[in-house]
Amino acid sequence: xxxxxxxxxxxxxxxxxxxxxxxxxxxxxxxxxxxxxxxxxxxxxxxxxxxxxxxxxxxxxxxxxxxxxxxxxxxxxxxxxxxxxxxxxxxxxxxxxxxxxxxxxxxxxxxxxxxxxxxxxxxxxxxxxxxxxxxxxxxxxxxxxxxxxxxxxxxxxxxxxxxxxxxxxxxxxxxxxxx
Numbered sequence: 241x242x243x244x245x246x247x248x249x250x251x252x253x254x255x256x257x258x259x260x261x262x263x264x265x266x267x268x269x270x271x272x273x274x275x276x277x278x279x280x281x282x283x284x285x286x287x288x289x290x291x292x293x294x295x296x297x298x299x300x301x302x303x304x305x306x307x308x309x310x311x312x313x314x315x316x317x318x319x320x321x322x323x324x325x326x327x328x329x330x331x332x333x334x335x336x337x338x339x340x341x342x343x344x345x346x347x348x349x350x351x352x353x354x355x356x357x358x359x360x361x362x363x364x365x366x367x368x369x370x371x372x373x374x375x376x377x378x379x380x381x382x383x384x385x386x387x388x389x390x391x392x393x394x395x396x397x398x399x400x401x402x403x404x405x406x407x408x409x410x411x412x413x414x415x416x417x418x419x
Contacts, residue, residue: 241263241264241267241268241311243308243309243310243311246264246311247305247307247311248260249261249263249264250264250302250305250307253297253298253302254302254303258298261294261297261298264294264297265294268315269290269294270383271312271315271316271383271384272290272293272294272315272316272319273286273287273290274379274383275316275319275320275323275379275380275383275384276289276290276293276319276320276322276323278375278376278379279320279323279324279327279376280323280326280327285326285330286323288326289319289322289323289326290319292322293318293319293322296322301318310390312384312385312386312390313384313386313390313393313394316380316384316386316390316394317393317394320394320395369412369413369415370409370412370413371405371409373395373397373405374405374406374408374409374412375409376395377391377395377402377405377406377409378406378409378410378413380394380395381406388402388403388406
C-alpha cells in the first residue's frame with residue numbers, strides 16, 4: 241500500500257468510515273502480528289495485542305498520524321511499543337530481555353500438512369540460529385520492508401549496528417540454506 245493510499249484510509253477512519261480500517265487491517269494484519277509475535281513469543285498474546293492494535297487504530301491512534309510520513313515505520317513502531325508495554329504490564333518483575341529469552345513455543349491452531357511441518361521446522365530452526373535482535377531486524381527488514389534507518393529508529397540502535405547485525409543474520413541463514 242502506498243503512503244498516499246494509506247492516508248486516504250486514515251482519513252476514512254477519522255471520518256468514522258470503517259472501510260478505511262478494513263483496508264489497513266487486510267493489508268497489515270500479518271505484518272503487525274509478526275512484529276508483535278517476535279517480541280511476545282506467544283501466539284495467543286500476539287493475537288490479543290494485534291487485535292488491540294487495530295481497535296486502538298480505530299479509536300485513537302489514527303488521529304496521531306502525521307500525513308506525509310512513512311506509514312509502515314509508524315505502524316511498526318506502535319506495534320513494537322504495544323508489545324513491549326504488554327510485557328511490562330503482565331510481567332513487571334522481569335526485564336523485557338528475560339521475557340524475550342523465555343518466550344513460549346509456537347502452537348498452531350490448524351493441523352498442518354507434513355510438508356508444512358517440515359518447512360516450518362526447518363525455517364524455525366534456521367531462525368533459531370539467530371540472536372533475538374538479529375531476528376527482529378530480519379523481521380522488520382523483510383516483513384516490514386523498512387529501511388535500516390527506520391529499523392534503527394524503532395529499535396533505538398545505531399544504524400551501523402543494525403546493518404552489521406542484518407549482514408550477520410543473512411550469513412547465518414545462508415548457512416542454513418535460506419535466502
